[in-house]
Amino acid sequence: SQSCPDGPKRRVCYYYDRGIAGVDYGEDHVMVPRRVDMAHALIRSYGLLGDMARLRTRPATADEISSFHDEGYVGLLRDVTPEGFAAGGEMTHAAKGFNVGAFAKDDRSVDNPPIAGLWDYCRRYAGGSLAAARALVSGEAEIAINWSGGLHHACRERASGFCYVNDIVVAIHELLGRFRRVLYVDIDVHHGDGVETAFIDSARVMTVSFHQRTKNFFPDGKGLVEHVGVGDGQYRAVNVPLNEGMDDQGYHGLFRPIMAKVMEVFQPEAIVMQCGGDSLSGDRLGNQNLSIAGHAQCVRFMRSYNLPLLLLGGGGYTVNHVAACWCYETAVAIGKEIDDAIPVHCYDSYYRSQGYKLHYPVAKGIKNDNTDFHVTRTMSIVMRNLTHLEA
């Protein structure tokens, strides 16, 4: 096959379901599914759709979603409506029990509102990750992409952190039908707790999360460097906590050696990467300082191992940043250079503040609280944990 700067071009399958664009978490909610439509429009305007196969659209079924989730919870996701919830009866009570809710500002469940079309939304984004996993299993794709997936906080029987169905866990289960060991890498600024917990005692799935761990940052009390997994999964959960203000150089000083060691000791047969864009500079929720190039360098690094690779979305709350990032990462997946100038397209006005350039500059004068002392300590603990897996 044709060659590109990072080795041969890859067969890339891309999944996008238009039904996701109109999903509304609520007027002032920070999660905006339309950002995936923005990424898609950008990808199309750069002409990247011609370099990928499009996957057939089929929303996941209740049975497929139940491969991980609790039946009662799946039933609630299917039945709950904004009106039914507002009525304040039994459904309201049931929803709150599954951490789906609204209204009370102090209530954790405001994160996970009973939105209109919730079940349809879950089926569509999970269907995308499942279709992508199947394209890797069949060998149809070397890299498969679903930017609407990556909802890493959802638990077996409850919603959490804007996530209802854990499409990642469902996709990994599918991959385990064919691949002996699957590596999960999570560069979202939040800890990938739902995925870590699902495979906490599994020898076949290794989870690695890089995340912000500062006072009260969600999910509180998770993702400590000392959390390494249990039973058969011991040392197969890797956590890399960060302070605020990490820049590209500091991030890669950790990412490359840690991931190289993980690859060496775990020897996965497939890789799933959650590419949450909230670790980018200027995010509404995250406080990190990565550039798009720095974020995408993580993708490029994992891609260089030439294993079946599933790329998923996740967080990302400054919509123009995250859409630009996922478009650029799509180009990286294909192995194609794209121009910095954003083409004229339906959403181009969103990029005005970044001068209609894909690569916006990182924030200046941000303090990097990740001191050499902190980084060196984290690195040495993680590396020591990983030596336990050496043959």
Ligand code: ZL4
């Ligand atoms: C919002 O403005 O830290 C939800 C959530 C809704 C609209 C109106 C309600 C206003 C920020 C967040 C009150 C909101 C109070 N609205 C939210 C402990 C918390 C309880 C809820 O990227 N309040 C909970 C979840 C995190 C908490 C982060 C990241 C997902 C992912 C993968 C999930 N929850 C404190 C916050 C707003 C809102 C504004 C919000 N929620 C920010 N951080 C959280 O990892 C997709």
Ligand code: CA
């Ligand atoms: Ca993470």
Ligand code: ZN
């Ligand atoms: Zn996040």
